[in-house]
Amino acid sequence: MLRIAARALAFAFILGAGAAAQAGELHVDDPWARASLGQVPNSAAYMILHNEGAEDDRLLRAEAEVAAAVELHTHVMEGDVARMRRVEAVELPAGESVALAPGGLHVMLIGLEAPLEAGETFPLTLVFERAGALEVTVEVRAAGRERQGHSHGHSHGHGDEDDDHDHGEGHGHGHSHGQQ
Numbered sequence: 001m002l003r004i005a006a007r008a009l010a011f012a013f014i015l016g017a018g019a020a021a022q023a024g025e026l027h028v029d030d031p032w033a034r035a036s037l038g039q040v041p042n043s044a045a046y047m048i049l050h051n052e053g054a055e056d057d058r059l060l061r062a063e064a065e066v067a068a069a070v071e072l073h074t075h076v077m078e079g080d081v082a083r084m085r086r087v088e089a090v091e092l093p094a095g096e097s098v099a100l101a102p103g104g105l106h107v108m109l110i111g112l113e114a115p116l117e118a119g120e121t122f123p124l125t126l127v128f129e130r131a132g133a134l135e136v137t138v139e140v141r142a143a144g145r146e147r148q149g150h151s152h153g154h155s156h157g158h159g160d161e162d163d164d165h166d167h168g169e170g171h172g173h174g175h176s177h178g179q180q
């Protein structure tokens, strides 16, 4: 029943402006995921976690039905190459905000059941050490939309002018994602 209530709540967030969710002192802003590219079966979800409490917390894991496995990852530089590495937990110090963002910490979605298409949403459950489980609604966004990805000047050349969703930002689609 709790799960159903959470889904109803998540639905309400879809209707509202900007998805946000709260569990105790834990506040989650703007959860989104990158649309999957072609046949690549993986993607990643990002968000901002605010620990507004007086106690430290930790994000222990995440669960999503859209993927066969969900892991917490970060990026580490090995020479000039950014590689993903699994982390045991994401530390959330009291009173601080932690961003999961392209090029850094992320929720890795491995083995997608179906491609993630821009505009879709899906539920993601975050499990915190203190705050417990919190379901958020993740919005899928086009791969080129984030501003923090690597910029290699890729040109997709597939009719940006006809695409209302893509404001000519056909670059910077975090090449390292979902390919390993």
Ligand SMILES: [Cu+2]
Pocket (backbone or CB within 6 Å): 044, 073, 074, 084, 085, 106, 107, 108
């Ligand atoms: Cu990853």
